[in-house]
Amino acid sequence: MTSRYDDLCALPVYRLRDALARGELTSVALVESLLERIAREDGKLHAFVSVYAGDARAAAAAADAARGAGHAVGPLHGIPVAVKDIVDIEGRITTGGSKVWQKRVSPHTATLVWCMLGAGLIVLGKTHSVEFAMGSFGTNRHMGTPWNPRDRATHRAPGGSSSGTGVAVAAGMAPWGIGTDTGGSVRIPSSWCGITGLKTTIGRVSCDGVLPLSTTLDTPGPMARSVEDAALLYHVLSGDDALPRLRAGVRGLRLARMPAAERKGCEPEVLAAYDVSLDLLAGLGATIVDVPLPRAFAEMGAVVGRIIGAEGYSFVGELVDDPTLPLDDDVRPRIQVGRGMSAKDYLTALREKDRITREFEAALAEVDALLTPTTASVAPPVAAIDQSGTAAGFTRPFNLIEWCALALPNGTGAGGMPTSLQIACRGRDEATALRIGWACEQARGSA
Secondary structure: OOOOOHHHHOOOHHHHHHHHHHOOOOHHHHHHHHHHHHHHHHHHHOOEEEEOHHHHHHHHHHHHHHHHOOOOOOOOOOOEEEEEOOEOOOOOEOOOOOHHHOOOEOOOOOHHHHHHHHOOOEEEEEEOOOHHHOOOOOOOOOOOOOOOOOOOOOOEOOOOOOHHHHHHHHOOOOOEEEEEEOOOOOHHHHHHHOOEEEEOOOOOOOOOOEOOOOOOOOEEEEEEOOHHHHHHHHHHHHOOOOHHHOOOOOOOOEEEEOOHHHHOOOOHHHHHHHHHHHHHHHHOOOEEEEOOOOOOHHHHHHHHHHHHHHHHHHHHHHHHOOOOOOOOOOOHHHHHHHOOOOHHHHHHHHHHHHHHHHHHHHHOOOOOEEEEEOOOOOOOEHHHOOOOOOOOOOOHHHHHOOOEEEEEEEEEOHHHOEEEEEEEEOOOOHHHHHHHHHHHHHHHOOO
16 A cells, blocks of 8 residues: 655655755655654554654644744754664653663653754654664564564564664655664664665764663664765764765775675675675776785674673673563573673773774775675574574674774665675774765665
């Protein structure tokens, strides 16, 4: 069943922004279109924990009035956004993906939400998360697992932990949204749901008011349907404006491909899409180079796991150790990694992080980006997931060395499910990651 609003729900934010500016669209009409789509789709897709329909309608009417009076706070005034349910909004329930916290009322509003409200964005609702944001597949035993909208017949993993935001954006129930990324939680759902997600450099976007998993590694970021939209929301969140360089092209850039040894374990279609992306960027004028890396990605990911385990356990250890609480049995053992970890082992992991970061900075000093697939596979059926594994093999390394990284749709794999290219750049160089992504997106004609 289709709706007269479906075309509107599919538009990228930069087109919605322009339509609002020209008076061809009202915020009220946009909000109503999204609420209608949520009502029609979310019963199956299960992206939202809460939808703030009444407040969103009131904010949309106020935005239209302000724009009509010449008092819009900016070009994005009146555009809705979905927010992952680990981000506090004062007076609202924030569950952190846990049934244990179903009545937890947020004591204050996160800084990143204030940034969005200051730009005139309208919070449409809260989206599902893996419990305590600790998981790459997007599953949640007690709060429910969102349904990847790219396959309506088979319940496939949405990717985690920002599962609900990935599904909401991919399904047109929100034009963009907020995720968080500690080991891949923005990029994995972006990969599996076929959208664009930016893992920001640690410290670029405030974590104040975001429920912590690992204060060493946590970073919020935008999830959107185009690179330009990701750049726009990144600007709102961080104040860093990557837009002036977005269309600069890639000619003259040196882009490193991943070592051949890291290709092992990737699905053939994922590798084929990756190789096509490299060829496309080379055709646009970039130089693709091979650079020996000092560590295997798996080794780096293991260090990330130890840091997350130790720090995550410090926050919710009492909960995961209580067998009477309704916690996800797939999540408990991941966090309980920290239970037996000594202070010496934890500090050793932090020193190893610093050592590996220095090694990578030296090895990649002459390149502008390192390119990998975002995930080794397309989204698997939920029933086939091995919860003892992880989908974060390509994403965790860049949390460890504090680089930024963009996940960008780059083709399809088995069953027509999306594949994704990861564009990783050194810390605080989000503008280059977005620039490369925009060039690739435009060349593919997928914007």
